[in-house]
Amino acid sequence: MDATRPRYLTEPAAVRWLLTFVALAFLLLFLFLPLVVVFAEAFRNGIGAYAAALADPIALSAIRLTLVTAAIVVPANAVFGVAASWAIAKFDFRGKNLLTTLIDLPFSVSPVIAGMVFVLLFGAHGLVGPYLLERDIRVIFALPGIVLATTFVTFPLVARELIPLMQSQGNDEEEAALTLGANGWQTFFRISLPKIKWGLLYGIVLCAARSMGEFGAVSVVSGHVRGVTNTLPLHVEILYNEYQFSAAFAVASLLTLMALLTLVVKGLMEWRSGRRANA
Amino acid sequence: MPSGVKSRGNILPGFGLAMGFTLAYLGLIVLIPLSTILLKTASMTWGQFWDTVSDPRTLHACRLSFLASLAAALINAVFGLLVAWVLERYDFPMKRFVDGLVDLPFALPTAVAGIVLTTFYSGNGWVGRYLEPRGIKVAYTPLGIVVALTFVGLPFVVRTVQPVLRDLDIQLEGAAAILGASRLQTFRRVVLPQILPATLTGSTLAFARALGEYGSVIFIAGNLPMRSEITPLLIMIKLEQFDYAGATAIALVFLLASFLLLFLINHVVLRRTAAQAG
Numbered sequence: 001m002d003a004t005r006p007r008y009l010t011e012p013a014a015v016r017w018l019l020t021f022v023a024l025a026f027l028l029l030f031l032f033l034p035l036v037v038v039f040a041e042a043f044r045n046g047i048g049a050y051a052a053a054l055a056d057p058i059a060l061s062a063i064r065l066t067l068v069t070a071a072i073v074v075p076a077n078a079v080f081g082v083a084a085s086w087a088i089a090k091f092d093f094r095g096k097n098l099l100t101t102l103i104d105l106p107f108s109v110s111p112v113i114a115g116m117v118f119v120l121l122f123g124a125h126g127l128v129g130p131y132l133l134e135r136d137i138r139v140i141f142a143l144p145g146i147v148l149a150t151t152f153v154t155f156p157l158v159a160r161e162l163i164p165l166m167q168s169q170g171n172d173e174e175e176a177a178l179t180l181g182a183n184g185w186q187t188f189f190r191i192s193l194p195k196i197k198w199g200l201l202y203g204i205v206l207c208a209a210r211s212m213g214e215f216g217a218v219s220v221v222s223g224h225v226r227g228v229t230n231t232l233p234l235h236v237e238i239l240y241n242e243y244q245f246s247a248a249f250a251v252a253s254l255l256t257l258m259a260l261l262t263l264v265v266k267g268l269m270e271w272r273s274g275r276r277a278n279a
Numbered sequence: 280m281p282s283g284v285k286s287r288g289n290i291l292p293g294f295g296l297a298m299g300f301t302l303a304y305l306g307l308i309v310l311i312p313l314s315t316i317l318l319k320t321a322s323m324t325w326g327q328f329w330d331t332v333s334d335p336r337t338l339h340a341c342r343l344s345f346l347a348s349l350a351a352a353l354i355n356a357v358f359g360l361l362v363a364w365v366l367e368r369y370d371f372p373m374k375r376f377v378d379g380l381v382d383l384p385f386a387l388p389t390a391v392a393g394i395v396l397t398t399f400y401s402g403n404g405w406v407g408r409y410l411e412p413r414g415i416k417v418a419y420t421p422l423g424i425v426v427a428l429t430f431v432g433l434p435f436v437v438r439t440v441q442p443v444l445r446d447l448d449i450q451l452e453g454a455a456a457i458l459g460a461s462r463l464q465t466f467r468r469v470v471l472p473q474i475l476p477a478t479l480t481g482s483t484l485a486f487a488r489a490l491g492e493y494g495s496v497i498f499i500a501g502n503l504p505m506r507s508e509i510t511p512l513l514i515m516i517k518l519e520q521f522d523y524a525g526a527t528a529i530a531l532v533f534l535l536a537s538f539l540l541l542f543l544i545n546h547v548v549l550r551r552t553a554a555q556a557g
């Protein structure tokens with residue numbers, strides 16, 4: 001990197017320092033200090049108030065709902081991610097580009113519109129909502145709606161991690177296993193799954209973090225019933241709008257820790273693959 | 280549908296199962312729900328549709344969303360390029376930590392980003408208290424929206440430019456230097472044309488993300504109609520008033536406009552810069 005560059009291929013020291021200073025000042029102001037704000041505000045009224053905000057029954061029920069939602073969404077999207085990457089990376093077929101584009105589609109739809117489509121479908125005046133309500137099945141303003149909206153928003157995450165990984169790995173090991181007499185599922189569980197386990201793990205971590213942190217889409221379908229259909233991010237919003245700032249930041253600090261954890265996992269993954277590339 | 284598979288001696292099993300599950304899941308979770316937008320719009324009369332879409336409040340929200348997203352994308356193009364350059368080319372303490380931190384806006388839930396930035400830039404906040412006496416009001420103004428959108432879009436340019444910068448051929452810069460170009464000339468004539476397409480791609484991604492962004496904006500925006508109300512918020516307000524037709528009409532126009540814009544940027548601008556660089 002820099003150390004290997006001869007002097008005529010880099011900038012004068014003063015320019016280097018100036019650029020580094022401006023870049024770091026920008027990151028400090030835009031990324032690092034906001035991160036510090038979360039914890040400073042969360043502990044402003046002491047650790048007792050922090051613990052009380054998290055032990056509040058409404059906060060606990062929000063934590064529970066958030067975890068239940070993630071426990072449904074993450075496995076579903078993980079299975080989809082594996083299936084989609086298997087079809088796309090291991091086979092050639094017409095319309096592959098179209099399929100890849102469609103899988104990425106949820107990323108370019110606003111979270112609010114993502115929530116809205118489920119209201120149009122399952123709401124009291126929606127396409128199938130009245131039919132379901134007659135049979136006492138509530139989707140909107142209930143857990144199924146929250147799960148569906150969260151699944152939509154986090155839909156591409158696992159598939160996106162796995163498709164390029166599987167494409168770069170090729171099929172040689174699988175073909176060897178099949179030639180030696182393994183059946184399809186044996187090949188998948190003994191060969192393919194171990195090959196992609198780190199990418200799958202990272203995709204799952206990303207998907208879990210996004211599904212626990214999703215705000216806009218869930219906000220549309222949740223109905224904001226306190227203690228019943230409020231997830232953690234919605235609970236943060238309510239506390240903040242009620243001027244309970246340190247409680248809002250205490251709950252937000254949980255979500256921030258989760259975000260930091262995903263960054264650490266990402267760092268470990270890159271360190272691992274970097275080490276393997278150098279070896 | 281094995282008939283679509285090209286036979287080139289592929290002996291791997293499971294195409295039918297994997298493809299079938301993929302298409303069914305994609306249809307149920309994404310395509311059928313999204314198609315309700317078209318169905319709902321089709322049930323409106325042209326007059327209803329036009330009244331919602333041409334309402335001054337709608338037009339103002341759309342204009343604000345596009346301009347604020349554009350401003351944030353431009354800020355990110357400049358600073359994202361700078362950050363990527365510094366991370367790839369220079370050494371400084373805690374570089375790995377700083378590099379990892381760049382992804383924070385991807386990982387941080389938007390509601391958290393929203394309340395953090397509002398607290399940071401409000402009149403008695405950490406930075407706001409120094410800005411407001413100088414007449415710069417960030418929180419509860421359109422400027423606050425640009426700040427929030429810059430935050431959420433920050434990683435896109437950095438992460439798109441970094442790999443390109445890493446793979447640049449050092450010999451081209453060497454040749455330029457030997458032929459007598461100054462460092463600034465080398466940057467402008469040799470390096471910049473090679474990293475410009477990636478910078479544009481990154482800021483296009485940031486722009487697309489910013490258009491739909493909701494959580495991080497609504498806390499800092501102030502949300503005054505005709506002043507600081509973004510399109511996703513207007514859709515949300517229509518839904519809360521059970522005006523599903525109005526919400527759908529705005530959503531459809533907004534989605535189509537963003538897709539069209541992204542298509543234009545991708546196919547016109549990127550192709551032209553790629554042609555120039557090549």
